[in-house]
Amino acid sequence: MEAKMARGKFFAVLCVSLLMFSVSSFLMAGKKDAPEKEKPAVEVKEGEWPRYPGAKVNFLWYPSPEMEAIKKLLPEFEELTGIEVTLSELPHEDVFKKRMMDAVSGAGEFDIYPLQPSVTRNFADSGYILPLDDFWSSPAEVEYDDIFEGVRTMYEYKGKVYGLSLYPDVLMLFYNKKMMDDAGQPIPDTFEEFEKVSKSFMKDTDGDGKIDQWGSVLNLKGGDWSLMLNFALFMYMNNGDWFGGQIGADNPVSAGDPMYMHAMLDDKKAIEAYSYLVKLYKDQVFMPGSITFSFFEAMETFAIGKVPTYIGFADQAPMILGPDSLVKGDVRVAPVPTWKGVRRSFTGGWGASISSKSEDPEAAYTFLRYFYGNVENQKKLSKFGQTPSRASILFDPELQKEFVWYEGMGEMLNYVKPIPIIPEFEEYVTGLEPFLTEVLLGRMTVEESMMQSNKLLDDILIRAGYQK
Structure with a gap:
C-alpha cells in the first residue's frame, strides 16, 4: 500500500514536472521568437541634439x-x-x-x-x-x-x-544692510566678530526691562535636521568627521584602518564644536526662540526685521532677495564667518x-x-x-x-x-537630535550628549554591516 502510494506520488510529481517543463519551454520558445523592441532611430548632426522620435x-x-x-x-x-x-x-x-x-x-x-x-x-x-x-x-x-x-x-x-x-544646499550669511549701517557695524568675517556684532544689537526697545531685540537667529529645532546641520557646520569648521571613511573627510581613513566606519563623535573636535554652538545660544548671540525655529521660521524672523543677520540656505535666497520678498530694506549676502580660521559649510x-x-x-x-x-x-x-x-x-x-x-x-x-552619504544617516539624525536638544535645555552635558550620539552611530553602523 505504501509502495503504491509512493509510486502515485512519484507519477503525480513527474506529471506536474513535465507539465511545468512544457509550459516553460513554450514560454521560452515564444520569448525567443519574439522580436526585440525596436529602439528609436537616433539622428545626430554636428552641433545639434540627438533625436529620439517616439521616445x-x-x-x-x-x-x-x-x-x-x-x-x-x-x-x-x-x-x-x-x-x-x-x-x-x-x-x-x-x-x-x-x-x-x-x-x-x-x-x-x-x-x-x-x-x-x-x-x-x-x-x-x-x-x-x-x-x-x-x-x-x-x-x-x-x-x-x-x-x-x-x-x-x-x-x-x-x-x-x-x-x-x-x-x-549651502549656507550663507544674510544681513540687513540698513540695520547694519545704521548701527555702524561691519559685516563679520569671523565668528568672534559675529559674536560682538550680534550682542551689540541686544536691546530693550520698549522700555519694559526685557531684551526684545537680538542680533541674529538660527534654526535650532530638533526633529527636522535643523539642529544636526548647524552642529555639522561647526564640526566641519573644526575639521571633525562623523565617522572614519566619510566621503570628503578631513581625516581620511582607509578600509584597513581600525577606525574605518567607526563613529568619531567622542573626538574632542566634535565636543569642542558643539560646545561652541551651545555657548553661542546660551550667550544669546542667537535669539532665545531659535531652539523652536525651523528653517522657514528662522527665515521669517529675519525677513520681518527682528534681527539684522541670519545664517540660512542658498535656496532661500530667492524668497529673501527675490522680487516677491517680504523683507523690508536692503538685504545682502556674505560667506559664513570663519571659526578657528576655517570657512566651511556642509552641503x-x-x-x-x-x-x-x-x-x-x-x-x-x-x-x-x-x-x-x-x-x-x-x-x-x-x-x-x-x-x-x-x-x-x-x-x-x-x-x-x-x-x-x-x-x-x-x-x-x-x-x-557633504553630510554622510549612507542611507542609514537619516535614521541616525532622528536619534541624534534629541541628545543635542537636551544640552540646549540644560539637561545633559555636551560630553554626555556626544558619547550617547557616538554609541548610537556605532550601533547603526554595526547593524548595517559597515563595521567588519
Whole structure:
C-alpha cells in the first residue's frame, strides 16, 4: 500500500514536472521568437541634439522652483529631440515612497529618479540606477568639471557617476544692510566678530526691562535636521568627521584602518564644536526662540526685521532677495564667518539619476544632459528660478548683477563638505537630535550628549554591516 502510494506520488510529481517543463519551454520558445523592441532611430548632426522620435521620459519629483524652471524650456527640448516628457509632480513625502516602490518592484514607471546623496550608495548597489559614465563619451560631454567638486562627489560611488545635481544646499550669511549701517557695524568675517556684532544689537526697545531685540537667529529645532546641520557646520569648521571613511573627510581613513566606519563623535573636535554652538545660544548671540525655529521660521524672523543677520540656505535666497520678498530694506549676502580660521559649510541637495528599468535610457540621459549637463541651458534655468551648481554660472558677472547672492554662494561652494552619504544617516539624525536638544535645555552635558550620539552611530553602523 505504501509502495503504491509512493509510486502515485512519484507519477503525480513527474506529471506536474513535465507539465511545468512544457509550459516553460513554450514560454521560452515564444520569448525567443519574439522580436526585440525596436529602439528609436537616433539622428545626430554636428552641433545639434540627438533625436529620439517616439521616445518617452517620465521624471518624478515634487513641485518646486526647479520643476517650474524645467517647464519653461520643455517645449524647446521636446521639439529639438522628439522626446515626449512627463513631469510627475507629487507631494514631497510621497516622492520617496513612489520612487522606492517603483525601484523595488522594477515597474519602470519613471525614467528619472530624484536622488538624495544619502541613497546614492544604496541605489547603486541595488542596481536601481544606472551610471552616467555608460552614456557619455567623456565627462566633458556634461561639462562635469564645471560643477563644484563638493557637489559632484555626492553622486559618485566606486568610481562611477550616478547623478547630476538638481540643486545644492549651502549656507550663507544674510544681513540687513540698513540695520547694519545704521548701527555702524561691519559685516563679520569671523565668528568672534559675529559674536560682538550680534550682542551689540541686544536691546530693550520698549522700555519694559526685557531684551526684545537680538542680533541674529538660527534654526535650532530638533526633529527636522535643523539642529544636526548647524552642529555639522561647526564640526566641519573644526575639521571633525562623523565617522572614519566619510566621503570628503578631513581625516581620511582607509578600509584597513581600525577606525574605518567607526563613529568619531567622542573626538574632542566634535565636543569642542558643539560646545561652541551651545555657548553661542546660551550667550544669546542667537535669539532665545531659535531652539523652536525651523528653517522657514528662522527665515521669517529675519525677513520681518527682528534681527539684522541670519545664517540660512542658498535656496532661500530667492524668497529673501527675490522680487516677491517680504523683507523690508536692503538685504545682502556674505560667506559664513570663519571659526578657528576655517570657512566651511556642509552641503546636500538633490540630484537626478536614470532608473535601471527605463525603457528609453538614452532619451533619459539626453534629458539630463540638456537640462543639467549644459551650461547655456543652466543659465536659462537660473533665470527661471533654478539654483545652480556650476562655477561658470555663479561667478558670471552679468548674472551676479541680477542674482546678488550668486557670488557669496559660489564662494561658499568652494568650501563645502557633504553630510554622510549612507542611507542609514537619516535614521541616525532622528536619534541624534534629541541628545543635542537636551544640552540646549540644560539637561545633559555636551560630553554626555556626544558619547550617547557616538554609541548610537556605532550601533547603526554595526547593524548595517559597515563595521567588519
